[in-house]
Amino acid sequence: MKQLCLRGRLYTLIDDPFLQAPSDCVFSCEDGLIITRNGVIEAVGDYASLRGRLSPEAELRHYPDALLLPGFIDAHIHYPQVEIIGSFGAQLLEWLQRYTFPAEAKFRDPAHARRIADFFVAELLRNGTTSASVFCTSAPGSVEAIFAAAQDVNMLILAGKMMMDRHAPAELLDAAQASYDESKALIKRWHGKGRCLYTVTPRFALTSSREQLALAGALLREYGDLRLQSHISENIDEMARAKELFPERANYTDIYAHYGLLDSRAIYGHGIHLSEGEWQRFHEAGAKIAHCPTSNFFIGSGLFDMARARNAARPVTVGLGTDVGGGTSFSMLKTMSAAYQMAQLRGTSLTAAQCYYLATLGSAEALGIAGEAGSLQAGCAADVIVLDPRATPLLRLRADEAGTLDELLFALLICADDRAVAATYVAGELVYARD
Ligand code: GUN
Ligand code: ZN
Numbered sequence: 001m002k003q004l005c006l007r008g009r010l011y012t013l014i015d016d017p018f019l020q021a022p023s024d025c026v027f028s029c030e031d032g033l034i035i036t037r038n039g040v041i042e043a044v045g046d047y048a049s050l051r052g053r054l055s056p057e058a059e060l061r062h063y064p065d066a067l068l069l070p071g072f073i074d075a076h077i078h079y080p081q082v083e084i085i086g087s088f089g090a091q092l093l094e095w096l097q098r099y100t101f102p103a104e105a106k107f108r109d110p111a112h113a114r115r116i117a118d119f120f121v122a123e124l125l126r127n128g129t130t131s132a133s134v135f136c137t138s139a140p141g142s143v144e145a146i147f148a149a150a151q152d153v154n155m156l157i158l159a160g161k162m163m164m165d166r167h168a169p170a171e172l173l174d175a176a177q178a179s180y181d182e183s184k185a186l187i188k189r190w191h192g193k194g195r196c197l198y199t200v201t202p203r204f205a206l207t208s209s210r211e212q213l214a215l216a217g218a219l220l221r222e223y224g225d226l227r228l229q230s231h232i233s234e235n236i237d238e239m240a241r242a243k244e245l246f247p248e249r250a251n252y253t254d255i256y257a258h259y260g261l262l263d264s265r266a267i268y269g270h271g272i273h274l275s276e277g278e279w280q281r282f283h284e285a286g287a288k289i290a291h292c293p294t295s296n297f298f299i300g301s302g303l304f305d306m307a308r309a310r311n312a313a314r315p316v317t318v319g320l321g322t323d324v325g326g327g328t329s330f331s332m333l334k335t336m337s338a339a340y341q342m343a344q345l346r347g348t349s350l351t352a353a354q355c356y357y358l359a360t361l362g363s364a365e366a367l368g369i370a371g372e373a374g375s376l377q378a379g380c381a382a383d384v385i386v387l388d389p390r391a392t393p394l395l396r397l398r399a400d401e402a403g404t405l406d407e408l409l410f411a412l413l414i415c416a417d418d419r420a421v422a423a424t425y426v427a428g429e430l431v432y433a434r435d
Pocket of ligand 1: 100204234326
């Protein structure tokens with residue numbers, strides 16, 4: 001049995017700092033130790049008090065100048081869109097037509113899908129992201145490719161075939177029944193295989209017929225442990241179109257709720273423009289939101305209101321996503337920075353603990369994988385990253401000035417990027433090393 005142990009300065013969230021006292025939510029340790037066995041964390045604590053538990057054959061790696069954190073979890077990302085990241089000048093509906101749909105059409109070629117899936121997984125790991133909830137395309141081969149690539153490094157990946165049967169180019173459309181059948185075949189093949197979790201993935205209400213949304217709901221009812229991902233209320237024109245297409249429903253949220261797509265297994269990207277009644281409905285259903293600030297800035301969609309979403313009187317669980325290729329970076333550090341800046345524009349200053357919560361444990365809670373990932377705690381997978389707070393000349397200068405760990409972590413999330421990720425471990429294996 002393999003006992004890998006990591007020694008260094010530890011920092012992890014163990015509870016939700018939006019709802020609990022900050023001191024109850026963070027575990028940190030100046031000289032800490034993570035003991036793992038067969039890819040799972042066995043114990044976390046002070047090096048001095050845990051060193052006695054190291055077995056003679058244990059492999060100890062010491063990172064004296066670094067921070068050890070749980071791997072980041074990207075709650076919303078599109079792997080077929082990596083090639084069109086940073087495409088100029090359009091808002092959501094035009095951006096989809098002009099850039100996204102043509103890029104996604106290329107994934108009918110399985111070789112293309114596998115090449116981009118391998119690139120994508122490597123890029124996640126280079127950025128310290130150890131789990132992600134991934135949108136594929138309507139081509140079943142695109143799902144095969146991402147699960148196969150993730151399985152090669154034993155990553156916990158959630159992914160699913162995009163269901164879309166109207167209002168997109170013909171080469172991307174499926175039919176309602178075919179999307180159900182193809183999703184079901186993929187569920188049987190991949191769900192629960194290694195760390196792969198199949199996720200029912202209707203793109204959004206605009207590209208699905210009533211019949212297709214009903215069949216997505218049927219899949220959720222048939223398989224109690226599947227998650228669902230989609231998009232909601234990202235853009236004003238999108239919302240107007242949803243209203244046109246579903247005039248019989250009270251609002252955008254009601255469309256999904258009507259088809260059985262609003263429960264505690266559902267996570268929706270964006271939710272920028274939800275009404276108070278819709279927030280209440282999300283809360284009652286236990287449905288989650290993936291906040292994607294670099295995308296919201298880049299596509300010009302609007303300013304998400306974090307304080308409103310996390311309102312303690314009716315909290316909705318929120319995870320953090322890059323939404324690449326609408327989002328502009330794979331880096332969850334840069335995504336935390338954008339979340340902080342967007343909240344500032346809404347009059348709220350997110351604390352360092354709140355930002356790291358969103359990028360780790362919060363995303364894990366939003367995706368229903370807490371207990372397995374997102375925190376440095378016994379029983380979680382040993383998905384651990386090594387952050388170098390002195391990765392660049394500017395970071396070195398800033399780190400020397402930081403008085404407390406909290407201050408250092410905040411400066412890092414604002415100023416750092418992939419260069420600060422020195423190493424990434426997935427299930428106790430080193431899968432990326434910068435140097
Ligand atoms: N809404 C529906 N599809 C998409 C997509 O691919 N990206 C974003 N940002 N929003 C969407
Ligand atoms: Zn998206």
